[in-house]
Amino acid sequence: MNLFGEAFGWILDPANWQGSSSIGGAILLHLYYTFVSVLVASAIAIPVGYLIGHTGRGREVAVAISGAARALPSFGLILLLVLVLGVTRTAVGAFIAFVILGIPSILAGAYSGLQAIDRRTVDAARAVGMSEWQILTKVEIPLGLPLLVGGLRSAVLQIVATVALAGYVNLGGLGFFIVQGIPLRDYSQILGGAILIIVLAFLLDAVFGLLANAVRPKGLDTRKTRSRASRPAAAVDTPTT
Amino acid sequence: MTWVLENLGLIGSLSLEHLRLSVLPIVVGFVLAIPLGWLAWRYKLTRGLILTVTGLLYTIPSLALFALLPPLIGTSFLSESNVTIALTIYAVAIMARAAADAFGSVDAGVRQSATAMGYSPWRRFWGVEFPLAGPVLLAGLRVVAVSTIALVTVGALLGIDSLGYLFTNGFQRRIVEEILAGVVMTMVVALVIDGLLVLLGRALMPWTRGHPTKVSRRSPVPNAVSTGISPDGGGS
Numbered sequence: 001m002n003l004f005g006e007a008f009g010w011i012l013d014p015a016n017w018q019g020s021s022s023i024g025g026a027i028l029l030h031l032y033y034t035f036v037s038v039l040v041a042s043a044i045a046i047p048v049g050y051l052i053g054h055t056g057r058g059r060e061v062a063v064a065i066s067g068a069a070r071a072l073p074s075f076g077l078i079l080l081l082v083l084v085l086g087v088t089r090t091a092v093g094a095f096i097a098f099v100i101l102g103i104p105s106i107l108a109g110a111y112s113g114l115q116a117i118d119r120r121t122v123d124a125a126r127a128v129g130m131s132e133w134q135i136l137t138k139v140e141i142p143l144g145l146p147l148l149v150g151g152l153r154s155a156v157l158q159i160v161a162t163v164a165l166a167g168y169v170n171l172g173g174l175g176f177f178i179v180q181g182i183p184l185r186d187y188s189q190i191l192g193g194a195i196l197i198i199v200l201a202f203l204l205d206a207v208f209g210l211l212a213n214a215v216r217p218k219g220l221d222t223r224k225t226r227s228r229a230s231r232p233a234a235a236v237d238t239p240t241t
Numbered sequence: 242m243t244w245v246l247e248n249l250g251l252i253g254s255l256s257l258e259h260l261r262l263s264v265l266p267i268v269v270g271f272v273l274a275i276p277l278g279w280l281a282w283r284y285k286l287t288r289g290l291i292l293t294v295t296g297l298l299y300t301i302p303s304l305a306l307f308a309l310l311p312p313l314i315g316t317s318f319l320s321e322s323n324v325t326i327a328l329t330i331y332a333v334a335i336m337a338r339a340a341a342d343a344f345g346s347v348d349a350g351v352r353q354s355a356t357a358m359g360y361s362p363w364r365r366f367w368g369v370e371f372p373l374a375g376p377v378l379l380a381g382l383r384v385v386a387v388s389t390i391a392l393v394t395v396g397a398l399l400g401i402d403s404l405g406y407l408f409t410n411g412f413q414r415r416i417v418e419e420i421l422a423g424v425v426m427t428m429v430v431a432l433v434i435d436g437l438l439v440l441l442g443r444a445l446m447p448w449t450r451g452h453p454t455k456v457s458r459r460s461p462v463p464n465a466v467s468t469g470i471s472p473d474g475g476g477s
Contacts, residue, residue: 003312070387071431073394075405076424079412083420161302168398168409178308179398187311187318194308198301205300 007191016192021176023196030173030200033163037095038156041102046148049110053144054136056115062107069104074162077101082169094166101162102155109151113144145215153208160201174200244418252407256426259403263390263434265325270332270389271382277333278340279366288341295334303327303395324396331392332385339381343374376449379442383435390431394423404430 010016016023052058077100082093117140125139167175177193180186245252281291301309306327311318314326347370355369397405404423411419443450 067387068428070384071391071428071435073391073405073408073424073427075394075397076408076420076427079408080417080420080424083412083415083417157300157302161304164302164304165395165398167304169412175304178304182318182399185318190308190318191312194305197305198309201300201302201305202297205297 003187003191006188007195010188010192011196021172023177026172026174026176027196027200030160030163030175030197033095033098033166033171033173034156034159034204037098037159037163038102038106038152040095041099041155041159042106042152044099045103045106046110049107049148050114050136050141052107053111053114054132054140059111059115062111066104066108069101072101074101074158075165075168078162078166078169090169090171094163094169094171097166098159098162102159105151105154105158106148107151109148109154110144113147113151114140116147117143142217145217146212149208149212149215153205153212156204156208157201160197160204164197242418244416245422248419248422252404252422252426255402255404255406255423256430259390259393259405259427259430260434262321262324262393262396262401262403263328263386263430266328266332266389267382267386269329270336270385273329273333274336274340275371275378277337278342279344281337281341282344291337292341295337298330299334303331303392304398306330307395307399319400321396321401323399324393324401328389328392332389335385335388336381339384340374340378343377343381344370346377347373372446375442375446379438379446383438386434386438387431390434391427394427 011023049062052062074097078094078097081097082090085093085096121143122135122139125135130138163171163173164175164178167173167177167179170176174193174197177196178190181190181193277291277295280287282288307323308318310316310323310326311320314322316322351369351373352365355365360368393403394405394408396403397409404427407419407423407426411417411423
């Protein structure tokens, strides 16, 4: 337990909040990598997910992608892309890896959000004369938001964890403290870095938890949504199926 | 291909080592998660508690958990048991939720019929509920297996040899092929284990053979969104 005291001592030591590898800078960098990657991944995955969810076509492909993504070792993917693109473009290689790892959850959140909607609701919208575009923007997207936010939450946590691994390729971020501390056997720094990463992950998780509640349309039966939300969707129909 | 051909022995032995590191967390995680999942399904109080705690555990990024365990359980920072225990924690966290859903997927009418026929709760569990929860349990176990196998590679950062060794070694020696071999082999090991689990499921649950997709689609299993591989998922 004494190690924890030393770890908190390391976190609170003002000397560690200054200079080129300060804790504050690492936190900001970690958040920066995470949010930019999630934005890029969303720009790719949300339109595709909505297309799949609205037309009902291509679901098998999406399921296969998320299944294969689960087997993909993210640490290996980062090192592979960084090495292929060259050390001068480390950040680009790592960003591509983060985006690739963020896409499957967002894709699953987008299309399963649309697919979880009661077909009768969509039929009713069509029957009152809404165009396909109106159905998508006024009915399907609002009703699918809670699941989309769930997908974004998964992607953010996945990327926060992966950015930590990027400490190995000198990309900075909070993982660097752990990676740097291992050869130095600086346990207070290793543990301090780990605590900061965990706190960051918990905070982001909490923010998305609140967001998921905030976007739930009024009048939506939450119990029903939940039981529908727990359909296997992408995740569980893993690779071979 | 030259690097791969010259190092087939190394790739083979690392694959076996990788498998050895993965099996214990998968098996222990499954066994521990069954009673937890049952408690989460059966009682409201334990449900909230178990689902909250497993949700939080699953949110912890893998590298941080590997680093957090040694002072908590008194192991060395470079000990293999950190990786084994961390992966078991993730396995329990995913599997307990899947198990809770699995027991919830058993038809209440079937359960009542078993009781009416004189099954004791213990016999009813093993004779009726557990087998009928099987397809959903299997779906959860497949997620656990594949993500555990991907996560083992992170241990390479702490010097725990698995196929992840090819990542760090290949990066230091700047051999793209070596890293690629590690990535591909990790996915191959995951696919093989996943395939074996599917076959095992068919052998143990012959009634699912005819329409496997139907069963898995209906089963209320956590999807990518609710439990997914969020935290650190797919393998960070």
